[in-house]
Amino acid sequence: MPDWQELVRRRLSGLALDARGTEEVHAELAAHLEEAYETFCKQGLPEREAVDRTMEQVSDWRELQAKILIARSGDSMRKRMQQLWIPGFLTLILSTVFLMTLQEVFGVKPRMVGIAPGTILFYAPWLTGLPFVGALGAYLSSRAGGSRSTMMLASVFPALSLAAAFLLMFPIGMIIEQVTKNDLSFGVVATTLLSNWIGWIAVPGAELLAGGLVAQLFFGRTCSSRDATSSSETTHA
Secondary structure, X not given: OOOHHHHHHHHXXXXXXXXXXXXXXXXXXXXXXXXXXXXXXHOOOOHHHHHXXXXXXXXXXXXXXXXXXXXXXXXXXXXXXXXXXXXXXXXXHHHHHHHHHHHHOOOOOOEEEOOOOOOEEEOHHHHHHHHHHHHHHHHHHHHOOOOHHHHHHHHOHHHHHHHHHHHHHHHHHHHHHHHHOOOOOHHHHHHHHHXXXXXXXXXXHHHHHHHHHHHHHHHHHHHHHHHHHHHHHHHHO
């Protein structure tokens, strides 16, 4: 009987996937061909004819390779959406709604630390609740099969989003200066950005990360067990 694993590996040698994805494709296709070969043999066909009939299952290996890449690319995008973007945006929405509720409904005022113009604003009740938001993001990422690093990214997504917005302030500020022909004091702007960075990104990011790490302690084992099981199945395929 032919070595279907080796045959598939040779025919799909140019498959542009990571090592794990390539092994999965090879194992699945080899299992399919072996099953077809055994079926033809049970029908009483000679070995050579059974092999030829099995090989006819794939008329164009290059076309098959292209279809596999397209399918895997779509799967990768769906996984990233489910493991990172949906949990991440959910944590962003929850953290924002939570802060707005504290401000508008309960009238929570920020605690000011420092002296103007470098005053840093902290919303203590908001910061207290952020670990739970970060833990939720990590949990949802884990449920979708996300890795440990993806879980962490999902948990701190609100802080990363705000950091990106802060970084955009520099080119936007330069454009405004060019349009209005007004020079801004860099010292004042830098002090303001630093205080906002600490109060709105660094500290909240640390709180979100703390929640994500706690969630990882509980759900990271499940993630590792799932990865180990998947690797074992691929090895024995």
